[in-house]
Amino acid sequence: MPELATAPPIMQAARQALKRYYGYDNFRPMQGDIIQHILAGKDTVVLMPTGGGKSVCFQIPAVVSEGTCIVVSPLIALMKDQVEALKANGIAAAYINSSVGQSEANDIARAATGGYLKLLYVSPEKLLSDGFLQFLTRVNISLFAIDEAHCISSWGHDFRPEYTQLGQLRTHFPSTPIIALTATADRLTQRDIKTQLNLHEPQVFLSSFDRPNINLLVRPGQDRINSVLDYIARHPQDPGIIYCLSRKTCETVSQKLIAKGIKAGHYHAGMTPLQRGKAQEAFLQDDLQVIVATIAFGMGIDKSNVRWVMHYNLPKNIEGYYQEIGRAGRDGAPSTAILFYSFADVMQMREMVTKDVPARQAQLNTAKLERMQQFAEAASCRRKILLNYFSETLPQDCGNCDICRNPPTTFDGTLIAQKALSAVFRSREKVAINLLIDILRGMRNQAVLQGGYDQIKTYGAGSDLPYLDWYSYVHQMLNDGLFYIAYEEGYALKITERGHEVLKGQLNLPLKKFQPAEKAEKPTRAGKKAANAASATFGTPEAQLFDKLRKLRKSIADEQGVPPYVVFSDATLQEMATERPVNRVGMLGISGVGMKKFETYGESFIRLILEDGGGAVPSDSDNMFSEPRPRMAVAEKPVSDSEDATIQFHQMGLTPEDISERRGLALSTVKTHLYNAYAKGRELRIHDFASDAELAEIFTARAQLGGDPTLRDLFDHLREKYDYFQLRMAALYHKRLRGQ
CATH class of the missing domain: 1.10.10.10 (Winged helix-like DNA-binding domain superfamily/Winged helix DNA-binding domain)
Incomplete structure (x- = not known):
């Protein structure tokens, strides 16, 4: 609120777009600074971990700027996923690549030149093809976004020769800002990104590479398949990826999982494009729990609910390992990365990375493999090692890796x-x-x-x-x-x-203390027992509702032909299961529920929540001035306890943002607690949320609209000056003044 009022108008628009289209109240760390820099028309380099919110850094500027953002992306699957997600949020987007027919491409081109698209995704090959750059001169381009920018550097782990030609963009469009984004780039790769793209004095935004929600584990390489089966048996609902060194291993592991009744598939470069597409689609649609793949799978995959990633063999470098484990836990929920390691893997990989390559490249590959080996053999906090590799220092041990939990002398x-x-x-x-x-x-x-x-x-x-x-x-x-x-x-x-x-x-x-490696023990039954104890909360009302919400999401996704996470993320469903919103006001308070998604899916999810606790959809559920319905009895006690804690912090003088940080809750959850408490008649400091002048302006707007305006009508009438929380609290305040 005060932060929004003092922000530049363009940043106010950016924050309002974040809430309207994505359903979030605040930007993640550094996103706001990056967006402000881009909107000022400056070249930008963004290094942010997978799942850190890189896409928002160019999508929000595209939404609030005149014209179309051209996004260069290396994979068809990545484009398809992001465009589907943008459309689900109500943002006009499209992609052109080899999978798009000429007639459809012509329609998309007309939409771009007519100014009807906010984002247009293209492959580097398409961008550089005959006539395409000339076509782009007829489009009002707001900015260029180069995704997976590490592909431009031969020092990087995923070099793409066609990326080296993207420097032509600066020649053809000298005044259009360029943003380069990557989840992993060492010092030399960062240098190449800046020079090869011909960026004008770019500011480099280096976000923390720490993903504290990922539990880092290294396990001995003996008896791998039984270790894998043991883990999956203890996590039967959790989607995961297993990375293997060879195509044959992918198929063998996949077959063994299927034989045990696990919904698994494999993916590697030896399959036909149709076979790979079907396997990937089945995994994204949650029809497969496990995908067993070579590193050909996964770059840019947006599936937010991958709960674990395993490396069946040692990766060839830390950059690749980091990017691959980053595909777990993109929604911020607890996730696991398991690396199986044996010295035989090192010997096999050393032969692979030095075979048929120039001497200089062989030396580089060997040195990077040695760093990967050091990580696997480490006697100190693994997260510290990862972050130090990317020039970031963690001041204390992480507490969320196997070394921290069982530290050596x-x-x-x-x-x-x-x-x-x-x-x-x-x-x-x-x-x-x-x-x-x-x-x-x-x-x-x-x-x-x-x-x-x-x-x-x-x-x-x-x-x-x-x-x-x-x-x-x-x-x-x-x-x-x-x-x-x-x-x-x-x-x-x-x-x-x-x-x-x-x-x-x-x-x-x-x-x-140095200790020579000893023969590792085989997995024990104690591990199974401990894991089962850890998952004992599966039978709670929240867990049961979450499972029902997930099934509803899957049904809707199948109907619409989109991946389930495009409907809502696991984190959003988890918040629904905890908060149990039963009207428009409550549902819009859930993180990840924007206006478009509420209009498309809101009623279905509200009905399920009501059915889970009994009752029927209130007839005035669309009316922001109606009294909120009581929560279902099944969730009353935990919600009430949590709400009381929030109110106590409020009474101590903390802002909603402070309470959110102190309690480790989403800001939207804190605001829902405050709204519900105020609706029940509890005394809150209403002027912490809106001044007398702001309350009067909101009340006047309601009178001008007449009747009982909806939240959306009021929000639009006031030109998005106030957020939904302020509007809801003002409505309750005015009711109290009228004695209702």
């Missing part, structure tokens, strides 16, 4: 770290890991003697430790952010600011 390793850091510093930061260890151990091989490293002060300073110990400790230092690897300088170690602090004695460093 530590000791003060500051002196060991200082020896290694000093050796790197005295060798002028020109040595790679193996050479550094040789220097510390006092080896007299050719590389040491040629470089003159036997003459530096720290030569032989670590001769008391064997090679494997040093290998472990140097990798811990790398994972803790004391070094980074300069791949373009022969994989030399460079000391970070944190490393200099340790070297100068300003920061102590705990290290984990």
Whole structure:
């Protein structure tokens, strides 16, 4: 409210669009700053994790700007998913790629030149084809969005040669802003994105790469299939992805799952496009619980309710691993990433990444594979390792990985770290890991003697430790952010600011004691028992209603031919199951329910909620001035308890935003609590939500409309100046004044 009133008009429009089309009250961290930068007409680079809300960063500017946003996207499936989701939200969008016939493409082109589209998705091949750039000169283009921008760099893990030609956009459209977006890009890839797209002094927005809702686990590679079956048996409702190294493994694992009665399918590049399309569609539609795939599957897949991702084999680099696990938990709910690891995987992958490639690329691939191996063998917080790889520091251990839950023994390793850091510093930061260890151990091989490293002060300073110990400790230092690897300088170690602090004695460093890998134990029955206990809440009223809502969503999605998450996300259904909205006001207060979705689906979901607790749809459910119906008895106690806690915080002087943060609830849930409490006659500080002048303006607007105007009518009449919560609270306030 106060934040909205003081925002620039264009940002007010952006926030109103977020609520109207997406059903959310506030932008996620950094989204607002990115959108404001884009709307100012400036080039922008956005690095944000999968599920962090990258699409909103260009979709909202497209909605509130004149003209059409051209989105360059590498995969047909990605375009189809995003366009379907946009249309479901009431936003005019289309895509042109090889799957679109000429007649349909002509219709879409006319819509674009006529100004009827807000977003047009195209593949890079289509964009660069004969005549298409010329066609775009006839379109009023608001901005270009380059999705999956890491594909532009040969340093990246998913290089696409056609992306390197996208620099032509700046030549043909010198004044049109460009936004490049990616979920994963290391330092060198970021540099390539900026230079190859010819961006004009772009601001780089680097969001936190932390996905705290994903539980990171590494499991031994023995008896993998039984471990997989055990996990799925304990999570029978949860969709998941299993990534395999080879096509044959995909098919074998898929067949074993099917034999156990699991709805599974496989996906790899050896299948026909029709076969791949059918498998992907079945997974998106929730007709398959599990998809077993090579890395050919998944880039840009928008399925928000993937609850787990498994890597049956070791990925070839951390960028790919990070992007693949990011397909779990896009809705923010708890999710799991499991990596099966054995040293045999390393040997197999090393052969793959060095075969038939230039020497420089083979070296780079090997170095990145070694970082992946270090992650799998880590003795410290896995999330710290991931974030340090992307130049982000986590100040404390995450508490949501297997290492944090079962930590190894530590000791003060500051002196060991200082020896290694000093050796790197005295060798002028020109040595790679193996050479550094040789220097510390006092080896007299050719590389040491040629470089003159036997003459530096720290030569032989670590001769008391064997090679494997040093290998472990140097990798811990790398994972803790004391070094980074300069791949373009022969994989030399460079000391970070944190490393200099340790070297100068300003920061102590705990290290984990080196322990050689032992033979892993097979899964035990205790694991099954613990997991079953953790899922004991399945029989609660909320869980039962959630399951019913999910089945209704599936039925609607099948009818309309769209993936279920396009109707509503799991997170939205979970909030419905908890809050049980039974009228228009309540349903619009649920995060993820915008105006278009309410109009399309709202009545069906309200009817189901009412049927679940008894009663009938109120005849005045569309009237914002009607008294709210009491909640169903089945949910009364938990809702009441939660509502009381919210009111107590309000009485302490906290704003709805403060309460939301303090209680870990969605802002819309807090506002629903406040509205329900005020409707029941509890005393709240109404002027925290709207001033006397604002209340008078809302009341006057109602009088001008006459009768009992709907929430939407009033919202539009006031030109979206006030949000729905303010309008609802003002309605109740005016009723009290009239003694109703």
